[in-house]
Amino acid sequence: MSQVTLSTLLRSLLVVGLTCGALSVQAQDVAAAEAAIKAGKCSKCHAVDKEKTGPAYKKVAEKYKGKADAEAKLFTHLTTAPKIKVDGEEEQHVKAKGDEADTKNLVKYILTR
Ligand code: HEC
Numbered sequence: 001m002s003q004v005t006l007s008t009l010l011r012s013l014l015v016v017g018l019t020c021g022a023l024s025v026q027a028q029d030v031a032a033a034e035a036a037i038k039a040g041k042c043s044k045c046h047a048v049d050k051e052k053t054g055p056a057y058k059k060v061a062e063k064y065k066g067k068a069d070a071e072a073k074l075f076t077h078l079t080t081a082p083k084i085k086v087d088g089e090e091e092q093h094v095k096a097k098g099d100e101a102d103t104k105n106l107v108k109y110i111l112t113r
Helices: 003-039 057-063 070-079 100-111
Strands: 083-086 089-092
Touching: 003 100, 057 100, 070 100
Parallel strands: none
Antiparallel strands: 083 089
């Protein structure tokens, strides 16, 4: 095998390797976000694309599309238990379970539905 073909081959392998790495990181984030949703019992009131007691995550993503403070707003929403209305009754929104990184990951997940 000539030197040129070998280096081309190595370069393609590197590209494939990097692509796979990036994909697996992304897949893990989704899995972590879904685990956080489960842990927080969010699905009692939310779904990805249908309205329940709370808005669909797709609706939320639409509402915040292009807004620079979207991540900060949702992070606050999920860490400070703001007052919300559920069936006409005022109650506090649940806080997300997990640490700051988990919640940021969850916010990213919601904003990319
Ligand atoms: C008891 C029902 C209930 C549960 C459980 C619940 N939510 Fe909500 N959530 C709501 C309601 C109702 C709203 C709408 C509040 C409003 O617009 O004033 C809301 C709003 C939201 C919003 C949009 C906030 C905004 O600024 O537009 C997000 C994001 C969200 N919830 C995520 C979650 C996550 C993540 C969990 C789990 C950790 C969760 N919710 C658990 C009822 C719930």
